[in-house]
Amino acid sequence: MKMLDFNQKIHSKVQCTSHVLVGDIGGTTTDFGILGKKNGKIILLVSIHYKSRDITNFTSVVADMLAYVKGEFGWTLRHACFAAACPISKNATVCNLTNLNLHIRKTDLCRKTSLRHVTLINDFQAIAYGVSVLRGKQLVNAKRGKSVEKAPRVVLGAGTGLGKGILLYDDKKKIYVPFSSEGGHTPLPIINKEEFQLLEFIRKRKKHNYVEWEDVLSGRGLVHMYLFAGTKKKFTKTKYSKEVHSSGYNSRLISLYKHKDKHCHAAFLMFLKFYGRCAKSFALDTMAVGGVYIAGGIAADNAEIFTHDIFRKEFTFSEKMGHVLEKIPVTVIADYNVSLYGAAVVAFSK
Incomplete structure (x- = not known):
């Protein structure tokens, strides 16, 4: 089976000690990324982009991409997290895209690809986690104010649809934990x-x-x-x-x-x-x-x-x-x- 057409962008050539595969599956585009970690910092190395409507079998696309990444960059990826624009099942093993006829199954990904650990989360949960690592020009102040320490935060965004997420501070973990919403x-x-x-x-x-x-x-x-x-x-x-x-x-x-x-x-x-x-x-x-x-x-x-x-x-x-x-x-x-x-x-x- 022929590999689907995709666009690729090299973001950094920093040598990292570990690598993961991630994906953001939306109604219009599906973006994958290989990110590395060096000295505790997460670095985006390569991103690969597909048109979502071209994907009929998500597992096959991931398998092809893993083979491509190994051949092109020499990375064997075992851990992955995929963020999808839809509610995630209670046990986080299946998701069905809201604005797209596409299904993602954790068991298929672990059984039919080189991945050994896969996590499925909502797309706005991913954005909420991402807020914690963005800095400088990645953030633009639209309205000044004074953030209350450890108070609730929210994230919302329009794209193919409208996503929402809530961030609540966890005193034990010392981080903001995101909760998805279908608001x-x-x-x-x-x-x-x-x-x-x-x-x-x-x-x-x-x-x-x-x-x-x-x-x-x-x-x-x-x-x-x-x-x-x-x-x-x-x-x-x-x-x-x-x-x-x-x-x-x-x-x-x-x-x-x-x-x-x-x-x-x-x-x-x-x-x-x-x-x-x-x-x-x-x-x-x-x-x-x-x-x-x-x-x-x-x-x-x-x-x-x-x-x-x-x-x-x-x-x-x-x-x-x-x-x-x-x-x-x-x-x-x-x-x-x-x-x-x-x-x-x-x-x-x-």
Whole structure:
């Protein structure tokens, strides 16, 4: 069987004493990484990227990749951790991708590949673990505040879907321990007439009455708002809007042209407002006075936009809890590989 096409990137040539295989399996892309450890520091060495919809047998892809890595770099990998965009079974042995017809089974991976120890975790658990090892330019301050030591933290991020995770400090382990959430599938709250019109617009497009957070905070959510904005105002056509249209309304192009095209800009500001509201709701639900972290591909590509007043005002707007929200710092995770780092933290701990 022919090995699937993939893209590869060399991140570092540092000689490490041990290596692990990790993966971040999402609805659009599946990213694998080989990370090493040297002097206690986790280092991303190589990343390998597939289109998720090309993968029909996850175990076979992992087996092919392990053989490739051994031949290309001389590494025999025994420990792995895979982070998937879905709930993980109670015994953490099986996961079925939420936005993709793909199944991952721990027993198959250990039986049919060279791996001897495999851990399956939720993708936002991986991001939560990854936050602890990121530094400097990997993190962007979006809203200043004062983090309360050992207090709850939350992480959320829009990509193919909307993921959420909660971090609680463990006094015995002396680390933050992440807990997964499926809060992206809770109902979308609306507060004015225009937002109700957006709600009705999305209902008609998806042909379902249930509209959830993920329907606005995701790639398809950005498309929903771009199309909705076009029903509210007639925008002058530009070469950028023509490209968006000819692409079938590609969310990456809408994001890319947010400063060059007024239609794209309007959609992105609406997107940003809902992002602020979602972050606020999650922070108050959990009293995350330890801080809010924003992750996901859209955030990594647009870290600077989260300093916009629209996000900050929406995040702090509250009749009774504004004084609490004002003090909570918001940080954007600018390193797209945060899930790989987080999965490596787990893999190295086994």
